Amino acid sequence: MLYSEFNLIWDYFDRQKKNRRDVNIGIGDDCAVVVIPDKQQLAISTDTFVSGIHFLPNISPDDIAYKTLASSLSDLAAMGADPVWISLAITLPFIDFNWIENFSNIFFKQLNYYGMQLIGGDTTRGPMSITYTVYGYIPIGMELSRSGAQNGDFIYITGTLGDSAAGLAILKNELKVENTFYKKYLINRYLRPKARILEGKILRNIASSAIDISDGLVSDIKHILNASCCGACIDINNLPQSEALKQNTTFEQNRLWSLSGGDDYELCFTISKVNKDLLETTLKRFSVDFTCIGTIKSQSNGIRYYYNNEEVDITFNGFEHFIINKN
Amino acid sequence: MLYSEFNLIWDYFDRQKKNRRDVNIGIGDDCAVVVIPDKQQLAISTDTFVSGIHFLPNISPDDIAYKTLASSLSDLAAMGADPVWISLAITLPFIDFNWIENFSNIFFKQLNYYGMQLIGGDTTRGPMSITYTVYGYIPIGMELSRSGAQNGDFIYITGTLGDSAAGLAILKNELKVENTFYKKYLINRYLRPKARILEGKILRNIASSAIDISDGLVSDIKHILNASCCGACIDINNLPQSEALKQNTTFEQNRLWSLSGGDDYELCFTISKVNKDLLETTLKRFSVDFTCIGTIKSQSNGIRYYYNNEEVDITFNGFEHFIINKN
Structure with missing residues (x-):
């Protein structure tokens, strides 16, 4: 040619x-x-x-x-x-x-x-x-970076997590979903994700740090923690999940995908106590779904996970198995 | 991995x-x-x-x-x-x-x-x-575009043309050059060309149009002619060539490479009669090599080539043979 x-x-x-x-x-x-x-x-x-x-x-x-x-x-x-x-x-x-x-x-x-x-x-x-x-x-001066999170800030997520990983599993015949509405929803979350442009603009001057979730929540939040020299506590109960995901997967599967599945393209951001009310009011006014999933701690804390108010160990075994070990 | x-x-x-x-x-x-x-x-x-x-x-x-x-x-x-x-x-x-x-x-x-x-x-x-x-x-306002050439403008080239094509031919064992200095020079012109950044900055506010020669002079000058709705006369005698090229190739070969060899990354630019002296003085002050190779004509002229003051037909036969047919 x-x-x-x-x-x-x-x-x-x-x-x-x-x-x-x-x-x-x-x-x-x-x-x-x-x-x-x-x-x-x-x-x-x-x-x-x-x-x-x-x-x-x-x-x-x-x-x-x-x-x-x-x-x-x-x-x-x-x-x-x-x-x-x-x-x-x-x-x-x-x-x-x-x-x-x-x-x-x-x-x-x-x-x-x-x-x-x-x-x-x-x-x-x-x-x-x-x-x-x-x-x-x-x-000028209004960019959201990864480096502004501070001890005591709240950690938020837009939308729901894990849908895209489930959509990919359906396409690879690794997950079977009978309900055609849910099936289509999950596949579309993988094939046709949406960039959270409006949400990012709303967060200007309110959020203390932000990142998009492309590699999975745990992977990506670590970039914020490293850049901000912080640790975090994350509440596994609060991970936002769609009905489509919850109704078609086991507890272990959907928590794994919500924590480590990639391609969700939701935003993870942190916010100071002072700005919490302003944030929630503003996001609601624009009909944005959001969930508080934890808090920023000092760097020595590392990342800790809580389930039903008890600390749990989470092991990502080669990103294929999800195990909660109670301490 | x-x-x-x-x-x-x-x-x-x-x-x-x-x-x-x-x-x-x-x-x-x-x-x-x-x-x-x-x-x-x-x-x-x-x-x-x-x-x-x-x-x-x-x-x-x-x-x-x-x-x-x-x-x-x-x-x-x-x-x-x-x-x-x-x-x-x-x-x-x-x-x-x-x-x-x-x-x-x-x-x-x-x-x-x-x-x-x-x-x-x-x-x-x-x-x-x-x-x-x-x-x-x-x-702002000082960019060189392809679209400013006008009937009567002079066409210039920085440096020399065809060296890079010769360098590639040496590397592909299609051209033999005994003299090691010339051989190294030609290969370096292919492997380590220089972007004419200084030259481009000198041409701001002086040249009426400009393009870099990446695909070969004839290919690239056509972009200026199309964008400026012009034609051109090009003097084959005046094509700037290095000693290394001239001494190691036939006339046909070196003219072909100077007209259609790619990867020279010299600039081809046009300049009005009014700016010609200013251009030449400025380029000399910065020790930039340059050559006038022709003039811009009206669009109906197309591209015409001249050799020893006579118009000649040039055929690029599959970019492999260079033939001058006198009219």
């Missing part, structure tokens, strides 16, 4: 009518040229998705577009950023125009939903992978 | 001491957060490099780092931008710490040379590829 033929792919991505006013030069020159408004800073995040590693090789281009975009935008959400632009580098082993059309349709549908503009990228031949760089605005 | 082990790669890229003042949050959070100074706009470019497509599979990590970075920075040069940050997404099939150390050493050496900071990225397992997003400042 000639290089020039392969460049035809780009035609599918050079069709966005709406130009943002902050984009002086978009696709079609050596670089995009953008202007950042006064009093805004720019959040930037890069993510690569490889077929077979980050998504099942047989899922549809629509689902790939939904899932990879949500995963990238979730990083902006975790900083309290408002998405503005995206760069796309896509590598494909061969040209399948049907695949490219479906992928790009969903890609632009999502971009339009968020008011984002594609400002550049690259199409190359090779083993399939997608790399996004996403850009968002945050008013 | 566990995912967490694979993340160890990132340790090699999380070691840059110097923090730029415009980077509020660098590597280690969900996003980088940067602040753009007053009166500057941001140029952004994304490039993917796949092993076996964009570079020979057997070249050293040092050379890969040099070549891929120069290629990406060349896009900033073509816009007149001053490099500031970079995001790196690197996908590797397995962990070879020796390879990663060598690659990252050259990567940071180059970043330090340009005063750039690595602000984020991703390391993943998969078939080898590298995606950079590079960022640079341009004073």
Whole structure:
């Protein structure tokens, strides 16, 4: 295949009518040229998705577009950023125009939903992978970082945890769910997660730290604890779970997935006692689901888990077995 | 291999001491957060490099780092931008710490040379590829675009053309060069090209259009002509060539490589009659090599080639044979 033929792919991505006013030069020159408004800073995040590693090789281009975009935008959400632009580098082993059309349709549908503009990228031949760089605005000084949690802060989660891991298990025939509504719900939570952009923006100037849950609650909260030099107590009873998850899994299974299943893309954040009421009032006003799952402690505490008010040991045995050992 | 082990790669890229003042949050959070100074706009470019497509599979990590970075920075040069940050997404099939150390050493050496900071990225397992997003400042209104060329403008090239194609031919045993100095020079022009950052900055407010020569002069100048709705006359006698190229190739071979060989990363730019003297004086003051190779004509002219003051037809027969047919 000639290089020039392969460049035809780009035609599918050079069709966005709406130009943002902050984009002086978009696709079609050596670089995009953008202007950042006064009093805004720019959040930037890069993510690569490889077929077979980050998504099942047989899922549809629509689902790939939904899932990879949500995963990238979730990083902006975790900083309290408002998405503005995206760069796309896509590598494909061969040209399948049907695949490219479906992928790009969903890609632009999502971009339009968020008011984002594609400002550049690259199409190359090779083993399939997608790399996004996403850009968002945050008013100066209002970014949510991982490093602001303090002893005594409350730990919160948006939405529910573990659904995505259950959805993946259904797709891999490792979990059977009879009820078609629940089945579809769980699969969609895996294939079509949502980045918590609104939630991140609400948390600006209220939360003391935040992260998105991409690798699993325990993995990700450790990033907050390390960056903030803190420990935490987590109440296993309070882990937010959907009916779909609870009704189709054992206690052990759903707690494991809620603690260590990835791809939920909910936000985990901390908040001081002073801001707790303001937070809860504001989140309710925007109809955001949220749950307090524990408190930040001093670093010497490490992470401790409680179940029915008793401390329990939790062992993640190679991320495959979940064991609660009472002390 | 566990995912967490694979993340160890990132340790090699999380070691840059110097923090730029415009980077509020660098590597280690969900996003980088940067602040753009007053009166500057941001140029952004994304490039993917796949092993076996964009570079020979057997070249050293040092050379890969040099070549891929120069290629990406060349896009900033073509816009007149001053490099500031970079995001790196690197996908590797397995962990070879020796390879990663060598690659990252050259990567940071180059970043330090340009005063750039690595602000984020991703390391993943998969078939080898590298995606950079590079960022640079341009004073507002001073960007060089492809679309400003006008009938009567002169066409210029920095440096010499065709060296990189000759270097590649040597590495592929398709060209034999006895003289070791020339041989090394040509190979280095392929493996270790330089982005013309200084040249791009000099051209701000002087050139009417610019592009970097990555795919070959004829391919790339067409982007200027299309974007500017112009044609061009190019003087084959005036194509700038190194002694190394001229002394080791036939006339046909070196003209072919100068017109259509890729990877030179020189700048091609246009300039109005009014600015010609200012341009030449300024470029000489900075010791920049440059050559006038033709003039911009009206669109109906298309591209015409002249040799010894006579118009000639040039046929690129599958990019393998170069034929001058006198009209």
